[in-house]
Amino acid sequence: MQLKSKLITFGGALCFFISVKVLAADTLNAPAPVLPGLYADPHIAAFGKRFYLYPTTDGTVGWMSTHFTCWSSADLVRWKPEGTILDLPKDVSWGPIRAWAPAIAQKDNRYYYYFSADVNIGVAVADKPTGPFKDALGKPLVPKGMLRGQMIDPMVFIDDDGAAYLYFGQGNCNAVKLNSDMVSYDSTAIISFKPQGYNEGSFVFKRKGIYYLMWSEFDTRDPRYSVAYATSRSPLGPFTRATSNPVLKASGVVKGAGHHSVVQVPGKDEWYIAYHRFKIPDGNGYNRETCISPMRFDKDGNILPVDVFEKVKPVTIRRLK
Template sequence: MMINTTYTKGLLALIAGVMLSGSVNAQVVDTLNAPPPVLKGVYADPNITVFGKRFYIYPTTDGTEGWLSTSFTCWSSPNLVDWKNEGVILDLPRDLTWAKERAWAPTIAFKNNKYYYYYSANVNIGVAVSDKPTGPFKDPLGKPLIPKGTRPGQTIDPMVFVDDDGAAYLYWGQGQCNVAKLNEDMVSLDTSKIISFKPTGYNEGPFVIKRKGIYYLMWSEYDTRDPRYSIAYATSASPMGPFKKAAGFPVLKGKGVVKGAGHHSVVQVPGKDEWYIAYHRFKIPDGDGYNRETCISPMRFDAQGHILPVNVFEKVKAVSIKK
């Protein structure tokens, strides 16, 4: 039988090309190996921010069924890669008279030359104050800032956004999103002026950023115990809405070995249009909704200002703050 050498060479080249392409694609879509968590241990609901020349993460201490943690820690880093545990900054049994457990999902803001720390405690929202981002924090009210039952849904997951004009807004809520403008003292607000709404798919964990005049409200969909837990967003011309949900797939979701990726926060590198998203995922291996770990991934925008899908397998490189 006569063999067509030209055809054979072409076929071999095609096979080699397919194999090479498959090898490259396998590297790109490898979902079996995820970057390690940035914090050692099980921590969830990370609130990432920057003060001065350091990044900070304020998380929920995880590892108990029912999320019965009783204290909060702070972590700091000069570069987003190397993180130092700054210790306990607020201990509920020691520092509060109105709640002893369920210390969840904190956030922090700087104003009036002080640091204001907002947190969930026994399904209420409290506020604490310190002169340093690493605490210790003290309760200035002796009671919740927003007691449970103030609005429908769970009174959890606070987030504070300070706008360019210095006005501060508090967002919170599981089951529906609530927003109210904080008073200048940062420890009070007018509950009669709370705006409540529920974007399609919204469950919990609201977080707001502002970029090029656009306000982005981001949130978690599904339940934190659900492997489908993910992040979506909406945009507005005002910090109090109305917000229009972005079309398409979630901004962040698990894939392969990464499950339950959500309850996030976002930080901008000072002086740059460079953004990073912190979030938790089920601990790898053998994690679940009570054993979660904190991760960081780059977050990018397209030319139209849409948030691009986050690659949970992209490893964060060291970032320097030039400020």
Template sequence: MRLCFLLLVACWPFTGSIAQQAASDTLHAPAPALPGVYADPHLAAFGGTYYLYPTTDGTEGWLSTSFTCWSSKDLVRWKNEGVILDLPRDLTWATQRAWAPAIASKNGKYYYYYSAAQSIGVAVADKPTGPFKDPLGKPLVAKAAFKGQMIDPMVLVDDDGAAYLYWGQGQCHIVKLNADMVSYDPAAVVEFKPPGYNEGSFVFKRQGKYYLMWSEYDTRDPRYSVAYATSSSPMGPFTKAASNPVLKGRGVVKGAGHHSVLQVPGTDQWVIAYHRFKIPGGNGYNRETCLSPMRFDTQGNILPVDVFEAVKPTKAKQVAPVRP
């Protein structure tokens, strides 16, 4: 017994140092959520299933030509649902630069917003996995229609069923969509640029407050990161939070940004999806998709995300969709 006690005492400092080392380890990041190189992930949940809609990465200049969808029942194991939109096959106005998709559900349909040929398009399907069809035969927001680049769309469907489109690189744009989800009044577009804003806007609502998040720096820059602002209205004005960025790389994790946020249905549990440089050997053209928990303090401020914390298996509850 005495020998056991002495061994325990002798090992105590060593055990503590192991725990301390694990907490500060910045060399062993969690595995990516998806195999291979995918970026700009949009995470959503429909009917008890999670879905990821990323950019297909791996070409210098971001010259991808199609989009895929991935599904999961627990946020951890993902199934490739295949190509859901192929630009040369499905569009008449764009053949490459398939970037930064987003999805929204309304009217019993699924609306897929995406960047192509530095314009923004929309496609419609009856299921989250497609097939998606182009209802317009032209961009929803054409290249050079407003200031900055017409890329990186995101749509928020509010509690009252109203839908808002956010987009833009170099400048943030907001407009309320018409009831059909595929048109809007160009004269109603609001333009502004939060301090540090570059691209990848994403908006969500929590406890009556609207959070506008975006990526700062360039996606090829290891400093690429995510900041946020808040408002009492989906159209703003938005006030940048004092504590930013809330997502950034650390250690072996570089270029953490261009994200989306998901509230686990029926809970106040939140997940942030984002990309980082591929580990090892990644860069702004070879990025991988990751998922981490996202939390708030008691005042509703977003707490810094730990890029070394992976999500745990979490089932999605079935919650009735928002209806107008």
């Protein structure tokens, strides 16, 4: 009995030691950000054989950036700066400041870049994913004050039939089908709703016939900033909130993990989530950095919790037949 007791004690101590080591690794060793410097609100996309990131330039109190950049990668790991693709003071007459949270969509070999400028939403167009982009309208696509909440954080989802849908808004989630020109819509057809916990940063994708609406909860200056989701059989809902939320959240040294986007590796059921977190160390809601993590599903299509400490391995886009 004495030997058995000692073995149990030793086994318990060993388990405790292992647990402490795992806990230390989980809380102290986050992967490096994928972009150098301070960037937030990343929109990730795949065009051709490359991945692209379109972030907010961060690092100023009040988020006072005036330009947007693009980054490209052949493997999700090494990112090349493609330079400034839209400069608000030079390229946008109606919104010279507060360049926030862009998104991009491709249709008919043209690239449509949706962006926030001075709490309005605009759209610019280019023939390449790296721009340069030109303001398509000379005015906001969605002007400030049009609806409740802030008119920010655009995202466009293109369905299998080619129909495009615009999602946007802080405080409320707003959704509307775009016209075929990608730069206009019927304002009377806008649907506004607020999922439980919704704050901002909506993102929609489709997998195996299910539409996933994701969003950020809390405020981006709050360490609890996180991502939740709901599902539907229609791009315009109604959406049913998942029971496993949030799927992306703070852990250990990773704080304020949110305002994400999702990319599918073309031709594969392989998914990645791009998001920002407080800069490590000493970051906050004005000093954030961009990260990428694998995103997986269970057999029922539920999004599994994202491991913010998992490093991304190089990914290659194969040429589709």
